[in-house]
Amino acid sequence: MDQAQTGPTGGFLFGVNLVDGALQRFNLSKEMKENRIKPAGEWNHYEIRAQGDKIALSVNGAVVNEVAGIALRKGYIGLEAEGYEVAFRNIKLQVLP
Numbered sequence: 001m002d003q004a005q006t007g008p009t010g011g012f013l014f015g016v017n018l019v020d021g022a023l024q025r026f027n028l029s030k031e032m033k034e035n036r037i038k039p040a041g042e043w044n045h046y047e048i049r050a051q052g053d054k055i056a057l058s059v060n061g062a063v064v065n066e067v068a069g070i071a072l073r074k075g076y077i078g079l080e081a082e083g084y085e086v087a088f089r090n091i092k093l094q095v096l097p
Helices: none
Strands: 002-007 010-019 022-027 046-051 054-059 062-067
Touching: 002 046, 002 054, 010 054, 010 062
Parallel strands: none
Antiparallel strands: 002 010, 010 022, 046 054, 054 062
16 A cells, blocks of 8 residues: 655655565655645645556656555555545546556
């Protein structure tokens, strides 16, 4: 289970990956390249690209976090907000070659 977390302090990837048959947690908040989040009230554009064993999170046009070696490559997509109202628009899914 991998997740992209965003908020006023920036965007990053975290989750659980299968490593040598055991589940291992990862949190890339400290590896975030830059905080590209716009202030409350403005729209942000996110792209989450999962291709092969890699996941990249782009915020407002630039990659801010990447992880490689992801073993679990099937699952569900979920969108949520914790404690605050959130709105989504123009959600697009695309199968990559």
